[in-house]
Amino acid sequence: MDLKGRGALITGGSKGLGAALAEELARAGARVAIVARGAGELEQVARRIRAAGFEAHAVPGDVGDKRAVHGIAGAAAALVGPIEVLVHAASTLGPTPLRLLLDTDCEDLEAVLQTNLVGPFRLTKIVAGAMALRGSGLVVHVSSDAAVGAYPRWGAYSVSKAALDHLGRMWAAELSSEGVRFFSVDPGEMDTQMHAAAMPEADRAALARPRDVARRIARLIADAGRIENGARLQIGEAA
Amino acid sequence: MKPATWPRDDALGERLLHLDPASGSLRDARIADLPALLRRGDVLVVNDAATLPASLLGHAENGASVEARLVGELPDGSFRAVLFGPGDWRTPTEHRAPPPVLRTGDRLSFGELSAAVLRVSPVSPRLVELRFEQPHDRLWPLLYRFGRPVQYSYAKAPLEPWHVQVPYASQPWAAEMPSAGRPLRWEVLLALRQRGVAVASITHAAGLSSTGDPVLDAVLPLPERFAVPAPAADAVARARAAGGRVVAVGTTVVRALEGAALRNGGRLLASAGETDLVVGPGYRPAIVDGLLTGVHEKGASHYALLHAFAPAGLLERAHEHSERNGYLTHEFGDSWLLL
Numbered sequence: 068m069d070l071k072g073r074g075a076l077i078t079g080g081s082k083g084l085g086a087a088l089a090e091e092l093a094r095a096g097a098r099v100a101i102v103a104r105g106a107g108e109l110e111q112v113a114r115r116i117r118a119a120g121f122e123a124h125a126v127p128g129d130v131g132d133k134r135a136v137h138g139i140a141g142a143a144a145a146l147v148g149p150i151e152v153l154v155h156a157a158s159t160l161g162p163t164p165l166r167l168l169l170d171t172d173c174e175d176l177e178a179v180l181q182t183n184l185v186g187p188f189r190l191t192k193i194v195a196g197a198m199a200l201r202g203s204g205l206v207v208h209v210s211s212d213a214a215v216g217a218y219p220r221w222g223a224y225s226v227s228k229a230a231l232d233h234l235g236r237m238w239a240a241e242l243s244s245e246g247v248r249f250f251s252v253d254p255g256e257m258d259t260q261m262h263a264a265a266m267p268e269a270d271r272a273a274l275a276r277p278r279d280v281a282r283r284i285a286r287l288i289a290d291a292g293r294i295e296n297g298a299r300l301q302i303g304e305a306a
Numbered sequence: 307m308k309p310a311t312w313p314r315d316d317a318l319g320e321r322l323l324h325l326d327p328a329s330g331s332l333r334d335a336r337i338a339d340l341p342a343l344l345r346r347g348d349v350l351v352v353n354d355a356a357t358l359p360a361s362l363l364g365h366a367e368n369g370a371s372v373e374a375r376l377v378g379e380l381p382d383g384s385f386r387a388v389l390f391g392p393g394d395w396r397t398p399t400e401h402r403a404p405p406p407v408l409r410t411g412d413r414l415s416f417g418e419l420s421a422a423v424l425r426v427s428p429v430s431p432r433l434v435e436l437r438f439e440q441p442h443d444r445l446w447p448l449l450y451r452f453g454r455p456v457q458y459s460y461a462k463a464p465l466e467p468w469h470v471q472v473p474y475a476s477q478p479w480a481a482e483m484p485s486a487g488r489p490l491r492w493e494v495l496l497a498l499r500q501r502g503v504a505v506a507s508i509t510h511a512a513g514l515s516s517t518g519d520p521v522l523d524a525v526l527p528l529p530e531r532f533a534v535p536a537p538a539a540d541a542v543a544r545a546r547a548a549g550g551r552v553v554a555v556g557t558t559v560v561r562a563l564e565g566a567a568l569r570n571g572g573r574l575l576a577s578a579g580e581t582d583l584v585v586g587p588g589y590r591p592a593i594v595d596g597l598l599t600g601v602h603e604k605g606a607s608h609y610a611l612l613h614a615f616a617p618a619g620l621l622e623r624a625h626e627h628s629e630r631n632g633y634l635t636h637e638f639g640d641s642w643l644l645l
Binding site for chain 2: 113124125126127128134138140141142144145146148149193197199201202244245
């Protein structure tokens with residue numbers, strides 16, 4: 068997929084992998100809209116991308132908020148044209164330090180599912196209908212190894228990512244015939260604020276840099292036509 | 307006829323009256339029956355415009371209340387808008403108070419949005435062009451924060467953004483939902499494609515259906531922006547070449563396809579621009595063979611357009627039949643297929 072001139076919407080675009088990915092896609096010629104709750108930080112990322120000579124727009128909003136998602140999709144499409152690439156990079160761990168399931172409040176699990184699962188479902192539902200009519204489009208879910216491994220204390224996040232992986236497979240099963248593509252990608256462990264919140268004791272030097280991982284995901288996006296629809300991919304530690 | 311006052315749960319079960327202009331027959335059906343009414347080789351063309359949160363409540367500089375209903379964005383980034391005085395959708399538009407007297411340069415504020423009046427139309431002081439003072443980048447997120455869907459007094463409660471989107475909405479161009487496509491669930495669209503019926507999309511900036519100002523209503527629809535992309539033009543060409551029929555979903559699609567063809571000597575090519583084409587009795591469509599539309603009352607401007615697709619006698623009978631059988635009107639209502 069040649070990204071030149073194509074509209075791309077990236078959630079979780081104010082930091083970490085989302086911000087790095089926005090920059091990579093903009094460099095590849097995409098017209099990028101980035102979404103996150105914090106307007107200030109988000110605008111800084113957009114400004115940085117524009118200063119480098121590429122196109123990026125900040126669309127502040129919470130993907131876990133039912134009332135916000137139509138505004139996110141609508142404002143993004145008004146600014147960058149029809150959304151042809153949608154990347155769900157926004158996610159939350161829930162309360163940190165991470166808790167055992169028996170210590171996890173049901174409301175906290177619900178809030179994690181809203182942001183990590185229901186939010187992406189709502190946004191894809193708004194955007195993918197037009198993709199299916201056009202007969203093309205790509206949706207990427209950023210996953211985690213916690214989607215497949217059961218690590219104590221990662222419960223809420225872990226189940227949300229497992230469900231998100233399967234959501235991608237379900238979308239693919241229903242929309243493959245209409246030319247809409249989906250994949251999930253496990254970026255591996257990266258040196259991000261989120262990683263620090265989950266594992267403050269980790270050796271940061273051993274972690275991958277979001278920018279390097281973003282480059283590899285941008286290549287996957289460019290090659291999406293060759294990836295099995297609904298696949299779950301892994302970016303190795305050698306990112 | 308009675309209006310549908312709220313979206314219904316079972317779109318596939320909504321009623322569909324099939325008017326066959328060739329035989330003059332009427333047949334009651336459901337939206338779920340649509341695939342069976344079309345043939346392999348036909349093309350169904352929908353309007354994929356997302357619906358703007360086009361109603362903004364705010365104030366003039368002297369504090370007077372104003373509602374602006376955005377009709378559409380103009381090529382220079384300003385917006386055409388219809389203004390109302392105090393009140394909201396709960397008051398029928400024809401009973402709404404007029405807006406304060408405004409001149410070029412006056413400012414209006416809507417929450418964190420502000421706009422200057424660029425021009426007041428000579429047709430009616432309610433029709434203006436507004437330039438928002440926020441840069442394009444900030445304007446759109448703010449529009450979604452402070453705007454609400456345009457709605458009318460027959461609705462039973464305030465509408466949310468998700469009530470007014472078609473199931474394949476893309477760019478937010480429409481002041482009101484291109485509602486003929488509202489009941490087309492993907493269950494139906496996929497069944498149509500499986501049957502060999504092509505489904506293609508154009509984008510048309512559907513404007514306001516009513517302003518309550520008789521002078522202004524008489525000039526509706528105003529010129530509207532459209533885009534017919536190459537895949538839609540190709541799908542129409544393929545259908546026509548193979549003897550298939552071109553079925554427009556909604557009057558906005560008729561306007562876009564016929565308007566685009568008129569600019570190219572009757573041939574439909576990929577194109578974009580504004581169209582001021584008004585389709586009514588006596589108009590012979592160059593491209594569109596049939597129409598899926600909402601159920602309209604006889605006086606409405608949309609009803610006049612139907613005469614381009616069916617003789618007056620059949621429309622008259624369909625209207626009586628719909629009334630007698632409890633068909634519902636307006637954007638959440640039932641449908642007619644003229645084919």
